[in-house]
Amino acid sequence: MSKSLISRRRAFRRGAFAGSHEKVVSAETPLRALGWKPFFQQQLSLEELTDCEPLRVMAVHRSQIEVSGERGDEVVLVNGPLFEDAQEKPTVGDWLLLERDSRRPVRRLERSSLFRRMAPGAKQVQLIAANIDNVLIVTSCNDDFNLSRIERYLALVKEAGCRACVVLTKSDLLSEHDQYREALKGYRDLPVVLVNALDRASVEPLRDYCRSGETLALLGSSGVGKSTLLNSLAGSELAATAGIREDDSKGRHTTRHRALYTIPDGGLLLDSPGMRELGLADIGDGLAAAFSDISELATQCRFADCAHQTEPGCAVRAAMDAEELDERRVRNWRKLEREVKRNSQTLAESRADERAFSQLVHSALKDSRSRKNRI
Ligand SMILES: Nc1nc2c(ncn2[C@@H]2O[C@H](COP(=O)(O)OP(=O)(O)OP(=O)(O)O)[C@@H](O)[C@H]2O)c(=O)[nH]1
Ligand SMILES: [Mg+2]
Ligand SMILES: [Zn+2]
Structure with missing residues (x-):
């Protein structure tokens, strides 16, 4: 892992908390300075409030993650159930609850955005x-x-x-x-x-x-x-x-x-590293919001399933012909819509495959256990 990164960040934070910026980033509120908000606070049970500490994930490496909290920076090993699911495992920016004494991660808090x-x-x-x-x-x-x-x-x-x-x-x-x-x-x-x-x-x-x-x-x-x-x-x-x-x-x-x-x-x-590819999936609402002008126009097309090409009564086509809508923008909107649909379908299929596989493993384990019990 990048030792230089964590040490550079540490050196810097020492400056932020103890140096010339002391007045602004008060030592009493390191969690707030790290982005702690009522949205996260309200997710904690009374038990967790006493037994756990929240820490922010600052960087994720293959075998360990860098976290930062009230006591400063520390490192958590990537193992255990918390890290098994690709969707659920902690990513940069997440908040983790660590057991106060053992420093074991207990759970990841619900995300405000992803x-x-x-x-x-x-x-x-x-x-x-x-x-x-x-x-x-x-x-x-x-x-x-x-x-x-x-x-x-x-x-x-x-x-x-x-x-x-x-x-x-x-x-x-x-x-x-x-x-x-x-x-x-x-x-x-x-x-x-x-x-x-x-x-x-x-x-x-x-x-x-x-x-x-x-x-x-x-x-x-x-x-x-x-x-x-x-x-x-x-x-x-x-x-x-x-x-x-x-x-x-x-x-x-x-x-x-x-x-x-x-x-x-x-x-x-x-x-973050520059992204070569940014494939979109499961973001229908985001796409509609990014192209809200076209999405609104599309609701005025004569046919609900209008492809905005040669159909009569197409409001999107009419706006393009009147040069009120940029043709490139409409082409990109349609391309991204197709991409989101295709990728979302691929994801749904691979999630179904994963579910079927884990059910298979589960029932095989159950069978072998009941055989053992019979012997
Ligand atoms: N003249 C000028 N050079 C810039 C400006 N912004 C960045 N650069 C230069 O562009 C080059 C690339 O900048 P980086 O900050 O490394 O780019 P990056 O987006 O972090 O790139 P990756 O880490 O590869 O994703 C460096 O040589 C910078 O000095 C700018 O506004 N003006
Ligand atoms: Mg860079
Ligand atoms: Zn249309």
């Missing part, structure tokens, strides 16, 4: 992060900029019920940014902030998304400047960064692990 995607090349979901409040969809003012990808992230953010903002990085490398701002103009409730991520003053407007006790996730492709943003907001080099390829502006996948960092005078920030 980000997940189809695991690349597999028939299951992969958890990205939990209990996120706000998301910065990070893209740069270069070849990385892609509206269809932003819409994909937006569907994920809407499904999780988080507040989103698009951050356009590398503004310093261009004199003209109007095309980027213009392209994002029509999106409802989607603030856009243009920054030079290397410049601390330039990222100041983003502090509004990571106030003390809030958790902010940075999502975007490799090389767009997520770790650079983290470092500028934190005011110190917490994460490694590296230059991008000159020929196609693509990043070098510098960040390898998702991890939560504490920001001085602020909340927590999730830095």
